[in-house]
Structure formats: C-alpha cells, structure tokens
Amino acid sequence: MKAWKRKGGQVLAGFEQQEAAVLRGLVSQLEDMLQARAEETPQDPLAELTGIKTGPSESPDDPVLSRLLPDYHKLDPDNPTKEDLDSAGALRSIHEPELLDAKVGVAQVVMETLPRDGGNVRLTVEQADAWLSAINDVRLALGTALDVSEDMPDELPEDDPRSPHLGVYHWLTYVQESLVDALTA
16 A cells, blocks of 8 residues: 555545455445444334434444444443433434444445555545544454454464454554544644
C-alpha cells in the first residue's frame, strides 16, 4: 500500500490488488453481518406509521456484534437490576437502528471508493472519515474474533491458526494510522 497523503481537500493512497481484495472482503463481511442484525428486528406497525425505526431490545449473542453494538446503559455485570436491564433494552431499541445504518453506510463508502482490482484511491475528507469508521469497525470485529489483547504478542507462532489473521489486523492498524496522519497533517 502506498501511504495516505493529503493534497488539498483530498486524501490519496494506492492499494495493491491483494490488499484491495482483503479489505473489500472484510468490509463486505462486516456489512453482511450488520445487515443481518438489522433484518432480525421484528416489524413494528407503529414504527411504520411514524417512520421511527425500532430495533431489538436484546444484546447480540455474537461476540463480534456485541463489540460493535455495545449496550447503551452500563450494567452491573455481577448483579444487573431489572430497571437497568429494561433501560438498556429500551435504549438499544431506540438507538441501534441508527447505529446500524451509520455502520452500513460507512462500509458502503469503502466499497464504492476502493477499486476491486486495487489502484489509486482518492477521497474527500468526508469519505476519509467514513473510511476511518469502517476500518475501525473491521479492526474491532477482527480483534474480537482473534481475542486480541494488550498481552498478545505482535507475532504468533506460524502454526497458530490466528497468525495470518493477526498480520491482517496489524496491516489494518497501519492503514488506519496512515489515514489519521494524512488527515491531521
């Protein structure tokens, strides 16, 4: 990858074909996962009349989705009260559809602006912000799946099945840091 550079009101980078394929694949998987969560929501006749979407009141069972869609009300992990659970469910029901729409939207920006076969990417600052959000979501998802922690070494033994995926995680970190540096330059 050619590092991100800012030129006037645009941010530029270059991606090899394999890099574009990996990033597009990860973003596409993330988008599919988020859209599947949105489709799990039962239809609400009142929401259809008012135009106000509602979402599920329960946290996702999937650890990756749970990381991407955290609770909106902090619960006592040892002893959550019924009121706290009710508040968390109500807040999730109100806010999750908007969060899902935003996350799917930034994923779509990446898919629309990253050439399938690699090549140069030219973004507006607004599109670059969308890229940052999407890359952050992909890193959170991959980091959760790999159980990345501060204690994890930078490299894993070659026979560890997570090793190649950790390399992708580190590459995504570089892509994100390079984009932040270009935006703040």
